Amino acid sequence: MKKIFTMLLLALPLFAINLELKSGYVAAHTEMMMDSTIDPVNNYLKADLTIENNDITTINGKFWVETTLFTSDKSDRDKSMYKEIQSDKFAFATYTISSIVKTEKEDGYVINGTLDFHGEKRELSADAKITTIDGSLVIEANSMILMSDYGIEMPCMMFMCVRDQVDLLIKATF
Numbered sequence: 001m002k003k004i005f006t007m008l009l010l011a012l013p014l015f016a017i018n019l020e021l022k023s024g025y026v027a028a029h030t031e032m033m034m035d036s037t038i039d040p041v042n043n044y045l046k047a048d049l050t051i052e053n054n055d056i057t058t059i060n061g062k063f064w065v066e067t068t069l070f071t072s073d074k075s076d077r078d079k080s081m082y083k084e085i086q087s088d089k090f091a092f093a094t095y096t097i098s099s100i101v102k103t104e105k106e107d108g109y110v111i112n113g114t115l116d117f118h119g120e121k122r123e124l125s126a127d128a129k130i131t132t133i134d135g136s137l138v139i140e141a142n143s144m145i146l147m148s149d150y151g152i153e154m155p156c157m158m159f160m161c162v163r164d165q166v167d168l169l170i171k172a173t174f
Contacts, residue, residue, distance in 0.1 A: 015052070018049070018050055019049040021045070022136065024063075025171055026065050027168070028040050028167070029166065033163065040071060040081065044069045045064075046064050048061045056109065056130050060097055064094040066091060067091060068082055068087045092116075096114050100112070107129045108127070109128045112124075117145075120151055122145075126168075127142055137174040138173050140170070144166065145165075
């Protein structure tokens with residue numbers, strides 16, 4: 001019995017450990033030609049991630065946000081955004097990690113995965129910096145999407161249109 005217990009204890013590091021999200025957000029950035037920047041933020045990031053043997057490249061799982069929780073400096077624009085992305089029909093945006101690859105940069109990684117947004121699933125890679133700070137694992141990643149890739153036409157007023165490209169930044173602390 002003692003041998004079985006010892007073997008189980010030695011095998012524990014081989015199992016994945018759940019990462020507990022302490023804080024996180026997703027920030028989006030786009031622009032309206034000849035007008036201003038549009039920078040909604042969602043401070044209610046959720047995550048279900050695991051890691052094996054403290055090896056960053058083994059992180060697996062998903063992040064998600066509720067689309068109606070993005071807010072900018074203009075609430076009327078936010079309401080228009082919710083309408084355009086049909087947040088009543090597509091309440092969540094989910095990113096599922098498929099792999100994490102170390103790059104040449106210090107603390108540099110590429111996170112590969114699939115973004116499920118507005119009823120469309122598309123491959124999406126993000127450049128990331130993943131560090132350990134004061135015992136916390138911190139992931140800072142950025143990427144870019146085209147809203148048209150997800151079946152969303154950006155609104156126009158006269159000849160001023162919102163840019164199709166949206167730059168994404170995610171920060172999560174575990």
